[in-house]
Amino acid sequence: MPLLKEYHVLSLGAGVQSTTVYLLSLDSQLPLFDAAIFADTQEEPEHVYRHLEWLQGLRGAPIYVRTRGKLGDDLLKGLNSTGQRFISIPAYTKPDGLPGTAVGMTRRQCTKEYKTSIIDRTIRREILGLKWRQRWSSDVIVHNYFGISADEAGRARRIEAVVRMHQPNYRPHFPLLDLNWTRADCIRFLEGRVPHQVGRSACVFCPFKSDAEWLRLKRHDPSGWARAVEVDEGLRSPEARKSNRKFDHALYIHRSGRPLAEADLNERQGTLGFLAECEGLCGV
Numbered sequence: 001m002p003l004l005k006e007y008h009v010l011s012l013g014a015g016v017q018s019t020t021v022y023l024l025s026l027d028s029q030l031p032l033f034d035a036a037i038f039a040d041t042q043e044e045p046e047h048v049y050r051h052l053e054w055l056q057g058l059r060g061a062p063i064y065v066r067t068r069g070k071l072g073d074d075l076l077k078g079l080n081s082t083g084q085r086f087i088s089i090p091a092y093t094k095p096d097g098l099p100g101t102a103v104g105m106t107r108r109q110c111t112k113e114y115k116t117s118i119i120d121r122t123i124r125r126e127i128l129g130l131k132w133r134q135r136w137s138s139d140v141i142v143h144n145y146f147g148i149s150a151d152e153a154g155r156a157r158r159i160e161a162v163v164r165m166h167q168p169n170y171r172p173h174f175p176l177l178d179l180n181w182t183r184a185d186c187i188r189f190l191e192g193r194v195p196h197q198v199g200r201s202a203c204v205f206c207p208f209k210s211d212a213e214w215l216r217l218k219r220h221d222p223s224g225w226a227r228a229v230e231v232d233e234g235l236r237s238p239e240a241r242k243s244n245r246k247f248d249h250a251l252y253i254h255r256s257g258r259p260l261a262e263a264d265l266n267e268r269q270g271t272l273g274f275l276a277e278c279e280g281l282c283g284v
Contacts, residue, residue, distance in 0.1 A: 005139055005140045005141070006140075006142075006143060007034045007035075007123075007128070007140075007142045007143065008034050008143045008145065009033060009034060009037060009123060009127065009144055010025070010033050010037070010061065010147075011036075011037060011039075011119055011144060011145065011146050011147075012037060012038045012055075012063065012147075013147060013201040014038055014048050014052045014055065014201050015048075015147070015199065015201035015202075016147075016183055016186045016187055016190065016198050016199075016200065017147030017183060017186050018146075018147030019051070019147070019186075019190065019194070019198050020147065020176065020186040020189055020190060021145055021146075021147045022055060022061070023189075023193060024175060025060065026058065026060045030175055031143070032061065033060070033061035034061065034127065035061055035062055035063075035064055035123075035127055036055075036060075036061050036062070036063045037064045037122050038065045039066060039067070039115040039116075039118040039119050040065050040067040041068075041070070041071040041110070041114045042067055042070040043071045043072050043203040043204055043205065043227070044201060044203060044204070045199070045202075045204050045217060045221045046221050046223070048199065050196075051194075051198055052065070054194070054195075064126065066118050066119075066121075066122050068113065068114050068118055069114075071114050071203060072205060072227065072230075072231045075089060075110075075234075076231065076235075088107045088108060088109045088110070089106070089108065089109075089110045089203075089206075089207065089253075090105050090107070090108040090207050091207055091235060091251040091252060092104070092207060092251070092252045092253070092254065092255050093105065093106060093250070093251060093257075094249055094250055094257035104249075105207070106251065110203075120167075123142055123144075124136075128142075138169075140169055141169060141170075142169060142170050143170075143171045143173055144163075145173045145175060146172060146173070146174055147176060148174050148176060148177060149177070149181055149183045149186060150180050150182045150185075151183055153177055156174045156177055159172050160172055204217060204221070204227050204228045205227065205231040205232060205253050206253075207252075207253045207254070211265040212266075212267055214228075214260070214263070215267055228260055229259075229261045231253065232254070232259060232260040232261070233259065233261075235250075235252070236250050236251060236252075236259075
C-alpha cells in the first residue's frame with residue numbers, strides 16, 4: 001500500500017479568524033502549514049493589505065498571494081461589454097422608483113470565481129505541481145484549514161458538504177470549532193501577539209457590510225470608500241443598464257436600495273455577518 005503524501009494548507013482571508021489559525025500553527029498548536037493562500041480580489045481595504053504584509057514578515061508558512069484580477073473592474077467590464085462573462089456580486093435589487101428598502105439580491109459568484117477557484121488552482125499547480133486537468137493520485141491528501149469560528153459553525157457544514165461532493169482529495173479542518181472559539185475568543189488571543197487591530201476582510205464594496213462598517217470605511221479609508229461609491233454607481237450606469245439584460249431591476253450595494261453615497265448610515269447597527277457565504281473565505 002503506497003504511503004500517503006499529505007499537505008497542510010490554510011485558506012487565508014487575513015481577517016481575525018484565519019490570522020488566529022495561522023498563529024496557532026506558528027505556536028505549534030496545529031500542524032506546520034506547507035502554505036497559506038490569500039486569494040486577492042485587489043479590492044480589500046487598506047488595513048487588510050497592511051496586515052498581510054505583517055503576516056509575511058513573521059517568516060512562518062509561505063504565504064501565496066494570488067489573484068484572478070481586479071474584481072470591481074471585471075464586474076463593471078462584464079456589465080459594460082459583450083465579450084466578457086458577467087460575474088455577479090450579491091447586490092441588492094429594487095425596481096426603479098419603488099420606495100423603501102431593496103426587495104432581493106442577485107446571485108453570488110464572486111467568492112467562487114475570485115477566492116475558492118484561485119486557491120484550488122494554486123494548490124494543484126504550485127503546491128502539488130499538477131498540470132492542467134492532470135488527475136490527482138489517490139495517495140495525495142490536502143488538509144485544508146479554514147478560519148471558521150464557533151459563532152459561524154453553519155459555514156463549516158456547508159464547506160464539508162461541498163468538499164465531499166467535488167474534492168475527494170481534500171480534508172477540511174476547522175480548528176477554531178475544535179477549540180470552541182468564537183470570534184471574540186480569537187480577538188482576545190490576538191491581543192499582545194499582533195501590534196495592531198485586525199479587521200474583517202472583505203471587498204470594500206461588499207454588500208454584506210453593516211452601517212457601522214460602512215461608516216468605518218468612510219472615515220478611515222477614504223480611497224476604499226470612494227471605490228465602493230464608484231462601483232455602486234457603475235452598477236446603475238446607463239451603459240450597464242443598456243448592455244446587461246440579466247437584471248430588470250436597478251442594483252445597489254447598500255441594503256436600503258439607495259445609492260451608497262446617499263444612504264442614511266446608522267452607526268448603531270452591528271455586524272451583518274457572512275452566514276450565507278458558503279465557502280467560508282470572506283470576512284475571516
